[in-house]
Amino acid sequence: MKRVVVTGLGMINSVGQDKETAFSAILDGKCGIKKIELFDVEKFSVKIAGEIVGFDPSEVMDAKEVKKADRFIQLGLKAAKEAMIDANFKEDELDKNNFGISSASGIGGLPNIEKNSVICATRGPRRISPFFIPSSLVNMLGGFISIEHGLKGPNLSSVTACAAGTHAIAEATKTIMLGGADKMLVIGAESAICGAGIGGFASMKALSTNNDDPQGASRPFDKDRNGFIMGEGAGALVLEDYESAKARGARIYAEVIGFGESGDANHITTPVMDGPLRAIKSALKMAGDIKVDYINAHGTSTPANDKNETAAIKEAFGGKENCPPVSSIKGQIGHCLGAAGAIEAVVSIMAMRDGKLPPTINYTTPDENCDLDYIPNEARDAELNVVMSNSFGFGGTNGVVIFKKI
Numbered sequence: 311m312k313r314v315v316v317t318g319l320g321m322i323n324s325v326g327q328d329k330e331t332a333f334s335a336i337l338d339g340k341c342g343i344k345k346i347e348l349f350d351v352e353k354f355s356v357k358i359a360g361e362i363v364g365f366d367p368s369e370v371m372d373a374k375e376v377k378k379a380d381r382f383i384q385l386g387l388k389a390a391k392e393a394m395i396d397a398n399f400k401e402d403e404l405d406k407n408n409f410g411i412s413s414a415s416g417i418g419g420l421p422n423i424e425k426n427s428v429i430c431a432t433r434g435p436r437r438i439s440p441f442f443i444p445s446s447l448v449n450m451l452g453g454f455i456s457i458e459h460g461l462k463g464p465n466l467s468s469v470t471a472c473a474a475g476t477h478a479i480a481e482a483t484k485t486i487m488l489g490g491a492d493k494m495l496v497i498g499a500e501s502a503i504c505g506a507g508i509g510g511f512a513s514m515k516a517l518s519t520n521n522d523d524p525q526g527a528s529r530p531f532d533k534d535r536n537g538f539i540m541g542e543g544a545g546a547l548v549l550e551d552y553e554s555a556k557a558r559g560a561r562i563y564a565e566v567i568g569f570g571e572s573g574d575a576n577h578i579t580t581p582v583m584d585g586p587l588r589a590i591k592s593a594l595k596m597a598g599d600i601k602v603d604y605i606n607a608h609g610t611s612t613p614a615n616d617k618n619e620t621a622a623i624k625e626a627f628g629g630k631e632n633c634p635p636v637s638s639i640k641g642q643i644g645h646c647l648g649a650a651g652a653i654e655a656v657v658s659i660m661a662m663r664d665g666k667l668p669p670t671i672n673y674t675t676p677d678e679n680c681d682l683d684y685i686p687n688e689a690r691d692a693e694l695n696v697v698m699s700n701s702f703g704f705g706g707t708n709g710v711v712i713f714k715k716i
Contacts, residue, residue: 360644475651541644574706609638
């Protein structure tokens with residue numbers, strides 16, 4: 311099967327609107343979590359999120375077209391544009407019939423669903439926007455982006471909750487490996503910071519209610535963690551057949567050498583160790599006999615996830631003493647749901663590029679059930695040749711991907 315490499319990266323989140331700004335802020339331990347401005351939170355028990363401030367969708371869309379696309383699509387267009395520019399294609403190098411899309415979102419256009427549901431209930435069905443459905447469907451993320459860049463290869467979409475971004479990378483990799491396309495643009499995007507989104511997760515008791523300390527509210531692996539914080543953003547990666555990338559003289563960030571997927575078959579929202587463990591083992595088996603230098607954890611700051619993920623990592627690597635350093639960036643940008651895997655893959659690859667381990671901020675009180683090296687509070691220099699990124703989602707769906715420097 312064909313080797314698959316990464317030749318372009320793009321990212322937007324609450325600490326930066328391009329990959330270099332965001333990655334630098336993450337290394338500096340900056341936090342983008344604050345009081346929500348996207349809607350009135352007065353009546354909500356949770357009032358904070360990792361919201362992107364100052365994003366102008368007209369940077370990536372004609373101003374007249376903005377209303378046709380939900381915010382998650384707009385963010386995806388931004389990250390995808392950056393990744394395509396970063397890949398540095400010449401027009402005569404592109405066979406767009408063999409260049410596909412693998413997009414991902416956990417929820418899709420929830421703000422538009424909420425808005426038009428209210429309109430339907432209060433003003434009647436005739437007042438529903440004709441752009442409502444095409445602006446809200448998850449696969450329209452790939453639809454808009456394929457049109458923007460003229461990409462006519464496979465147009466795939468993963469909708470697997472918080473594992474969607476990682477699954478989109480795996481789907482794109484499989485497509486290239488099996489000859490379904492020469493190149494794939496992967497995009498994970500999410501923007502569910504709205505009344506229904508915050509209210510829904512809050513009603514499940516999944517979110518931290520530490521409104522008085524927004525920047526300290528998300529505390530992955532810390533003993534005092536009490537829920538995740540919603541984030542929004544997008545990550546994008548250009549994947550190519552290695553021989554094709556080499557022939558055009560592309561800068562190659564990394565090779566995809568392993569991925570693993572599994573299901574818990576246990577509970578719709580409560581994770582267990584077994585599913586993540588099997589996904590990690592599958593990715594390691596595919597990668598072969600190789601030393602992993604860093605793990606970008608799912609690390610949601612929820613009591614169950616962080617404990618189970620720690621246990622799975624220790625079991626997969628044969629004990630605490632054999633585990634590489636681990637960190638979670640969700641304390642800084644929040645949990646970007648279906649975009650998380652794509653954003654965290656970009657961060658993992660950039661960490662390998664620069665030899666910098668991103669920190670886990672707000673780690674102050676150790677938990678006996680979370681006893682790995684979480685790179686607490688400050689970034690660390692390290693030689694990185696292989697990195698792993700974990701993503702786990704509601705419904706017991708799990709994804710893991712491994713990248714290698716070449």
